[in-house]
Amino acid sequence: MNDALVLGGGPAGSAAAIALARAGARVTVIEREAGPREKVCGEFLGPDAARLLDGLGLSLPALGALPIGRARLAAGGRDAGWALPFAAWSLPRAVLDEALLARAAALGARVLRGRTVVAAAQGGGAWRARLSDGGAETGRAVLLATGKHALRGHPRRAPDPRAAAATVGLKLPLRPASPPASPPMAEVVLLPFPGGYAGLQPRPGGGANLCAALRDAGPETRDPAALIARVAAGSALGARLLRGAVPLLDRPIAVAGIPYGFRHRDGPGAEPGLYRVGDQFAVIPSLAGDGIAMALAGGEAAARAILDGRSAPAFHAALGRRLGGPMRWAGWIARGLDAAPGALVLGARVLPLAARAAAGRTRVPG
Numbered sequence: 001m002n003d004a005l006v007l008g009g010g011p012a013g014s015a016a017a018i019a020l021a022r023a024g025a026r027v028t029v030i031e032r033e034a035g036p037r038e039k040v041c042g043e044f045l046g047p048d049a050a051r052l053l054d055g056l057g058l059s060l061p062a063l064g065a066l067p068i069g070r071a072r073l074a075a076g077g078r079d080a081g082w083a084l085p086f087a088a089w090s091l092p093r094a095v096l097d098e099a100l101l102a103r104a105a106a107l108g109a110r111v112l113r114g115r116t117v118v119a120a121a122q123g124g125g126a127w128r129a130r131l132s133d134g135g136a137e138t139g140r141a142v143l144l145a146t147g148k149h150a151l152r153g154h155p156r157r158a159p160d161p162r163a164a165a166a167t168v169g170l171k172l173p174l175r176p177a178s179p180p181a182s183p184p185m186a187e188v189v190l191l192p193f194p195g196g197y198a199g200l201q202p203r204p205g206g207g208a209n210l211c212a213a214l215r216d217a218g219p220e221t222r223d224p225a226a227l228i229a230r231v232a233a234g235s236a237l238g239a240r241l242l243r244g245a246v247p248l249l250d251r252p253i254a255v256a257g258i259p260y261g262f263r264h265r266d267g268p269g270a271e272p273g274l275y276r277v278g279d280q281f282a283v284i285p286s287l288a289g290d291g292i293a294m295a296l297a298g299g300e301a302a303a304r305a306i307l308d309g310r311s312a313p314a315f316h317a318a319l320g321r322r323l324g325g326p327m328r329w330a331g332w333i334a335r336g337l338d339a340a341p342g343a344l345v346l347g348a349r350v351l352p353l354a355a356r357a358a359a360g361r362t363r364v365p366g
Contacts, residue, residue, distance in 0.1 A: 002026045004306055005129055005139035006109075007117045009033075011042070011292050012278030013145030014100035015299030018056045021107040023307050028137055029104060030129065032149075034114030039093040040169040040255045041211050044068070044188060044201060044289035047086040048364040052296040057103055063096065065089035066204040070187035071359065073348055074237035075341035080348035081187065085356040086363070088289075090186070090201050096292070112137075119152055122273055141273045141306050144280045145299065148255050154274065156262060167196070167260055168217040169286065170252040172210045172224055173203065177244025189241065190287060192341040193234025197287060197334075200241060207248065213260065213286055222251045234341075260285045261331050263323075264316060272311040275302040281316065282323055287337065288330035288362040294323055297364045322365060329361040 004020055006013045009031030020027040045053075050060050068088040072081040105111045116132040120142055127142045144151060189200040198212035212231060214220060220227040224247035232239040262283045264276050277298035284291050298319055305315035336344050348355040 002028050002139035004141045005137055006143045008145035009101050010147050012295035012299040014104050015296045016143050016303045017104040017109040019300050019303035021109040028110040030112045030117055032116045036094040036098050040171045040253050041286045042093050042292045043090055045089045049293040058099055060089045063099055064204050065091040068186045068188055072187055072189045073345050074235035075192055075345045077236045078345045079237040080345050082352040082355045085360050143275045143302050145277045147279045167213045167215055167258045169255045169258045170212045172252040173248040174210055175207045175246040191231055191234055191238040192337045197337050198231040221254045227252055259283055266313045266316050270313045275312045277302050285330045285334040290362045293364040326362045
């Protein structure tokens with residue numbers, strides 16, 4: 001019998017497992033991927049993510065993360081740039097996720113890989129999770145950390161009416177046509193376009209990731225050239241930065257049906273032993289670059305709740321209060337990009353301090 005079963009070995013699940021194992025709890029992590037794998041997003045890490053990772057025993061510089069000091073926003077013929085009001089980094093998810101899982105295992109967590117939980121149910125004071133290989137695991141509590149993938153029998157509740165419509169997320173690693181002889185301070189570039197927005201972020205060791213959220217994706221989900229062309233059409237800066245870029249994959253990595261703006265709220269029949277974390281609890285618009293910090297914070301807080309004997313509904317209410325501010329600010333910015341991207345660019349040019357302040361508002365409080 002485990003004290004907790006962690007379904008999903010991403011940042012939220014691994015953070016929970018680290019905190020539980022460090023406290024001496026018996027914990028098993030069940031991760032569907034057998035080895036390292038690229039994910040659609042989550043490679044921008046701000047000071048809140050760095051603080052939480054430090055607390056879990058991981059250092060971004062030691063993992064090879066690339067420091068990012070600036071941000072830029074472009075729409076049409078205009079663009080505006082500003083220095084970030086905090087330290088930030090770029091790190092591939094494949095590197096981060098593996099480091100977190102390795103840390104959990106080193107502290108005593110049992111990690112099962114290459115297996116999927118096909119069902120989980122509570123009975124007799126314990127949870128039983130049935131696995132894709134025919135095996136089963138039991139635990140007194142379950143942390144649902146399956147990311148974008150729902151668990152049968154425990155779907156997300158309907159998104160908040162204010163949330164954006166479900167979106168397709170895409171990621172395409174790129175090699176620029178001609179790298180600059182002396183690169184400027186690394187910056188992340190936000191590129192809105194009709195029907196969505198994209199972020200262009202440098203990768204450690206060279207190249208960049210083009211990550212996009214589209215409401216009406218078509219050939220972009222399978223054709224790198226179509227994705228690059230659509231993003232480039234949104235701004236002169238995007239066209240310049242993407243001109244001649246070489247895709248490093250035959251097709252973009254894609255995830256459909258992402259409910260940006262979703263926040264879990266318990267209703268009648270809430271299960272006291274099922275703790276939702278990461279994207280199973282809330283999905284912040286990816287432009288904010290704070291999804292990983294929210295996942296880490298939720299996983300660590302869920303572990304504390306289990307150790308303290310607090311129910312899942314009580315934990316969900318507390319986490320909702322903690323993440324409410326960042327979610328609201330990210331939602332307002334996303335709606336502004338959709339409705340009037342040019343106005344936001346002009347505002348950032350005239351009032352760069354306001355842009356810096358808005359970036360800080362989406363950070364997870366300590």
